[in-house]
Amino acid sequence: MFQNFWLAFPSLTALLILSSLFVKADKRNILTNxxxxxxxxxxxxxxxxxxxxxYTNLIAPSLIMMKSFYAAVFFGILGIFLTSLKxxxxxxxxxKIFNIxxxxxxVSLVILMLTTNLFVKGFEFIGYxxxxxxxxxxxxVQLYFPVYVFSSLFLLFMSSxxxxxxxxxxxxxxxxxxxxxxxxxxxxxxxLMNIGISINASIIFPIFTTFFLIILIQTEKEESFFSLxxxxxxxxxxxxxxxxxxxxxxxxxxxELSRSAELDTKTSLKALTTSIENLIVQHIVESxxxxxxxxxxxxGISASSICRKKKK
Numbered sequence: 001m002f003q004n005f006w007l008a009f010p011s012l013t014a015l016l017i018l019s020s021l022f023v024k025a026d027k028r029n030i031l032t033n034x035x036x037x038x039x040x041x042x043x044x045x046x047x048x049x050x051x052x053x054x055y056t057n058l059i060a061p062s063l064i065m066m067k068s069f070y071a072a073v074f075f076g077i078l079g080i081f082l083t084s085l086k087x088x089x090x091x092x093x094x095x096k097i098f099n100i101x102x103x104x105x106x107v108s109l110v111i112l113m114l115t116t117n118l119f120v121k122g123f124e125f126i127g128y129x130x131x132x133x134x135x136x137x138x139x140x141v142q143l144y145f146p147v148y149v150f151s152s153l154f155l156l157f158m159s160s161x162x163x164x165x166x167x168x169x170x171x172x173x174x175x176x177x178x179x180x181x182x183x184x185x186x187x188x189x190x191x192l193m194n195i196g197i198s199i200n201a202s203i204i205f206p207i208f209t210t211f212f213l214i215i216l217i218q219t220e221k222e223e224s225f226f227s228l229x230x231x232x233x234x235x236x237x238x239x240x241x242x243x244x245x246x247x248x249x250x251x252x253x254x255x256e257l258s259r260s261a262e263l264d265t266k267t268s269l270k271a272l273t274t275s276i277e278n279l280i281v282q283h284i285v286e287s288x289x290x291x292x293x294x295x296x297x298x299x300g301i302s303a304s305s306i307c308r309k310k311k312k
Contacts, residue, residue, distance in 0.1 A: 011049075011055065014044065014207060017214070018045050018213070021214065021217060022041070034220060036080075036082035037216060037217070039076075040076055040080060040083065043072045043073070046069075053065075062123075063120070063122060066120055067119075068114070070113055071113050075106065077148045078103065080149065081148045081149075081152045084156050084172075085098055087168055087172055087175075089162050109140070119134075119141050120132045120135055121134070149179070150183070152179060157176055160176055171219045174215055174219060174229075178212045178215040236283060240283040244280075247276060248276075280299075
């Protein structure tokens with residue numbers, strides 16, 4: 001019954017992570033305020049459930065299950081694109097058009113997938129798993145993946161370069177990095193399929209797609225978004241946070257040493273706050289590409305105050 005159970009670990013791990021995310025997440029935010037996020041969440045859950053059931057033989061493989069898997073993939077990729085579109089700098093009217101046309105196109109493809117054999121006409125066992133037997137128009141499925149994901153990468157790349165909305169730019173950059181592995185693996189799989197090698201990429205995809213979802217959920221909330229930024233190696237936020245943390249730790253150590261009379265170390269709350277203020281000012285100035293006027297506006301102080309604090 002549990003043939004190739006070890007191959008089910010990636011999809012099982014992804015399912016456990018998805019369940020944990022759903023329990024901890026703000027349900028209203030996922031299901032109401034961010035429809036692309038909800039679409040991606042449900043799609044990934046369906047994809048990983050089908051994969052886990054296939055590897056463990058909990059459900060007998062069938063053509064309808066194979067088609068359902070591809071239908072979930074269609075919706076998942078659509079969710080990724082709509083997420084990229086949401087934070088892009090495209091014209092609002094253009095966004096509205098895409099938000100209508102692309103879901104309609106995807107639904108049409110899903111209906112054709114489930115009701116005809118144009119895309120997938122069967123399935124076959126390849127030694128460790130099952131894979132599709134392509135129909136006459138399977139090339140449309142192969143085209144759907146790179147077009148949507150490349151478009152998502154392009155939108156995220158352009159959004160990461162814009163300077164008007166720094167927060168949005170950082171979100172786009174994070175999503176771009178987390179989406180890139182999916183694109184690379186997808187291209188490799190498509191190349192292998194087109195040269196006649198039967199392969200099932202489900203061992204790799206569940207972890208990468210779930211990782212993208214985790215990053216996406218973290219970027220939806222500003223308070224968790226900063227927590228994510230300070231975990232990224234070499235990021236400005238991480239460097240600033242590390243310096244502030246070091247200043248506070250040293251201040252607390254000096255306070256304890258002075259209180260216990262083990263060392264005649266003077267502590268100055270004013271010096272600590274001044275040092276932290278300077279670090280924050282420096283960080284904001286760097287984040288605004290050196291614009292002291294913009295930094296002063298963000299911090300609610302004068303440009304001359306920025307100059308004084310930078311000199312200290």
